[in-house]
């Protein structure tokens with residue numbers, strides 16, 4: 798699938814088939830994430846591939862109330878993106894910009910975007926999940942201090958084909974030469 802087509806046709810998938818995901822496909826999408834750009838090529842990301850039903854069940858419990866809870870329950874795999882803090886956005890051990898330590902969020906998003914687009918190109922579904930009790934997930938997965946859970950997504954074959962959610966017109970997002978918000 799062409800990149801532009803993948804960007805335009807990807808949707809958040811919240812219902813999954815029971816079919817498993819081959820190791821080959823899993824490694825292909827992880828490989829796509831690996832090629833994301835990052836601050837000074839620091840690559841602060843780490844992907845925990847959750848397949849153990851008991852760990853997945855606990856994540857489902859922690860996601861109660863989230864629209865994506867059923868997606869995680871149904872999909873055969875959950876990918877949890879963990880980032881190391883204190884590397885992205887840092888220079889000589891101190892934050893290099895007015896954004897402080899938070900560039901790890903930016904780099905993680907780039908890796909996640911690669912991941913979800915590659916998954917879609919292979920016919921796999923994902924939905925980025927941000928509303929998580931990260932502290933509890935960190936405990937569950939044994940994430941050490943200095944690392945933070947950023948986001949997660951189920952990974953599996955879609956059992957739905959949702960319509961596109963609306964987007965603002967491109968012209969409403971853009972100004973030329975000077976910043977200007979169109980009303």
Ligand SMILES: Cc1cc2nc3c(=O)[nH]c(=O)nc-3n(C[C@H](O)[C@H](O)[C@H](O)COP(=O)(O)O)c2cc1C
Nearest residue numbers: 807808809810863864865924925926927928929962
């Ligand atoms: C940072 C971020 C956090 C999100 N968190 C959740 C979430 O917690 N639960 C959920 O069901 N969807 C979540 N989503 C999915 C968005 O709702 C979805 O991307 C948006 O509505 C656009 O729909 P689309 O992905 O199908 O184009 C999140 C998306 C992003 C980018």
